[in-house]
Amino acid sequence: YPISPDRRRKLWIRVDRDKTNSIDEGEFLMVFRLLREEEAQAAQILLYKMGEDDLQIDERELKAMLNRLGYAPDPAIIKQAQEAITDSDGDGKADLLGVLEILKFIREHQVKKQRQNGGLSDQQATKIRNKFEHRIKAGNPIPPAE
Numbered sequence: 001y002p003i004s005p006d007r008r009r010k011l012w013i014r015v016d017r018d019k020t021n022s023i024d025e026g027e028f029l030m031v032f033r034l035l036r037e038e039e040a041q042a043a044q045i046l047l048y049k050m051g052e053d054d055l056q057i058d059e060r061e062l063k064a065m066l067n068r069l070g071y072a073p074d075p076a077i078i079k080q081a082q083e084a085i086t087d088s089d090g091d092g093k094a095d096l097l098g099v100l101e102i103l104k105f106i107r108e109h110q111v112k113k114q115r116q117n118g119g120l121s122d123q124q125a126t127k128i129r130n131k132f133e134h135r136i137k138a139g140n141p142i143p144p145a146e
Contacts, residue, residue, distance in 0.1 A: 047095070057099070
């Protein structure tokens, strides 16, 4: 789960039952259960807001839900996830499992991006890349010792 340090800290505080400022294996698993429960609740709220007659998820509502959960994917990724998954049972309507699959799609995409960026945010990685490109273009390559 790619989550912000602040959100992670809040979750860790909730599960650190023995107040050691560290979490054991059981507490670690509780963090993931809480994350799953938050996502399921957010998906249910999204579907409730849609109403029974709506076939597709409103893109603004989906983006707002993703932001509340700490995800900030590109609009193209949201669109791609929406097109790929929303209806898990084939009745033509968005459903809970479909929304959870969208969340999984977004989460996996963000994990892939974090790995490519060495765990840095997109902004940090772009800033570093730009500095290196600028030095190389200026003829000031970075020696391996640096």
